[in-house]
Every structure is written in C-alpha cells, then in structure tokens.
Amino acid sequence: MLKIAIQKSGRLSEDSLKLLKDCGIDLRNVKDRLRTESDNFPVEVFFLRDDDIPQYVEDGVADIGFVGENVVYEKKKAVQVREKLGFGKCRLSIAVKKSDDYSAVSFLQGKKIATSYPVLVQDYLDKKGISAEIHEISGSVEIAPGIGLADAVCDLVSSGSTLFMNGLKEVENILQSQAVLITGKHLDKEKEQILERLLFRMQAVKKAKNNKYVLLNAPNDQLQKIIALLPGMKSPTVLPLAEPGWSSVHSVIEENDFWNIIEQLKDNGAQGILVVPIEKMIV
Ligand code: ATP
Ligand code: ZN
Secondary structure, eight states: OEEEEEESSSTTHHHHHHHHHHTTOOBSOGGGOSEEEBSSSSEEEEEEOGGGHHHHHHHTSSSEEEEEHHHHHHHTOSOEEEEEOSOSOEEEEEEEETTSOOOSGGGGTTOEEEESOHHHHHHHHHHHTOOOEEEEOSSOGGGTTTTTSOSEEEEEESSSHHHHHTTEEEEEEEEEEOEEEEEOSOOOHHHHHHHHHHHHHHHHHHHHHTEEEEEEEEEGGGHHHHHHHOOOSSSOEEEEOSSTTEEEEEEEEESTTHHHHHHHHHHTTOEEEEEEEOSOOOO
C-alpha cells in the first residue's frame, strides 16, 4: 500500500483528486476529507494542510505527497521531487507600492518585507547581496504595505489581480512554481513498484492532454505532402474513402504546434478536419 498525502482543502485539492481519478484510481468517501483508500489500486490517501506535507513525507507517515514547489523549497525537508504535475501554477514575487520609484533590487536594501516564505526570500536576498528585514506573516500578506506593516511583500501570484487591487506592483520574480510529486528518501520495493505504476499512468494522462487526435480527408494527389505534415505516433493511418481519389488520414498532433499544422493542412487541400481529445496515451 502506497500512502499519498494531498491538500485537504485549498487550491490544490480538486486537481489532486482529479489526477488520481484520471489515473483510474477510485477513492471511497472523498467527501469526508480525512483518510481514504481505493478499491482498485493499492493506495491510501491522507488529507492534510499543504504546509505539513513535506514533513509527513520526510517522516514516512506518507510515502509520497502532492504539493507546490514553493512549499517544498521553503520547508527544506529531506524529500525528492519525482514528477511535475502540471497544475497549481503560480509564481513567488516581490511587490512594492505602485507609487514607489523602483528601478532595481537595491531598492529593497534596509526595507521591511512581509511574506509567508521567509526562507525563500532570505535566500533570494543573500544571492543579490541585499540585507532587508523579513517580517513573517501567515496570511493576507498583500495588505501589509497599506497598513504600514511593511514596505514590500513577497507572495504567490497567478494573475496579479490581488496585488493590483491592493495598490501593489510586481517587481521581482523569485520562483516559478507548480504542484509536484515528492517522495521520501527511501521507499521499499513494493511501494516503489506501486509508485512506478502510478507515474506510468500520470505520464499517459499528461501526454494525452498535450496531444489531439486528428482525422481529415485528403485528395490523393496531395497525400504525400499532407502525410509529411503529420508525424503521428509512428506514421499516420491512411484509408481510402468511398469517393475515388480521396483518402481519410488519422494522426496525433501536439497541442503546441496545433494551429500551425492545421493551417498548413488546409493550405494543402485537406478537408473535413476533425480534432478530437485523447483520454489516455501510452507510447
Ligand atoms: P492550507 O490550508 O492547506 O495551508 P493554503 O492557504 O496554504 O492552504 P492555498 O491558498 O490553497 O494554500 O494554496 C495552495 C498552493 O496552491 C500554494 O502553495 C501554491 O503552490 C498553489 N497556488 C497556485 N496559484 C496560487 C495563487 N494564486 N495564490 C496562492 N497559491 C497558489
Ligand atoms: Zn498552507
């Protein structure tokens, strides 16, 4: 049995549960948010505060955890990042008042910075050779400058609207973060095997999200050009259409160059292009 720690309630909770579900793992009584098991995969799930997850994983109370990189690097526990999970994306940034005349990081010299991430902020300041006073607070960091508690803040940002609404502007980015899968120092053989099965499934889910299945009709005289645009997993499938002179082409393309390829397909005479999501992709 592999013990997994995930956030009990917060920004990572739903995506963590969805990832397990997408991996085909059914969980009982998820609503209780205490501890649960699966009937179809050897895992047990613990619901915890995100800040506590690295410690539980270090201690072996949980074997693995899903948690933000920001928390992993702040806590500095003996854990390893095994996989990036692709959700919970945000950045840890320093912000100052909009009216401040900020031109370089030297602005922060001797200033007071409010943050929930004292370790990461101190590391950053040391690297830049700046000495500033760090004021650790656990929530609502963004209001600190407005109430005279600090000159600057260092907080998690995704859209930047919270900073903006509090009269702040983002001036330095100190970390790009997303949710990751962490493991303790040592997993026994049985647990390691379960983890590898889980990672295999996660990679199939992730790959499927980044790829689309494409079906199109191509005039036979353009077929070679169209096939050249579609590398697919091995090579595209080509089937004759009932109408002479036409073929149906099936392939897989990556989300990244998706529109580019579609435009070129059209320019080369492809018609009736269908793009379909892929649920799982095992290569
Ligand atoms: P807990 O009660 O578990 O301690 P919390 O209030 O510390 O919850 P959340 O606000 O739910 O935590 O954030 C959890 C994680 O989500 C963060 O540590 C970070 O990795 C990620 N995250 C993604 N976007 C943002 C954002 N805009 N602001 C804050 N966290 C974000
Ligand atoms: Zn937290």
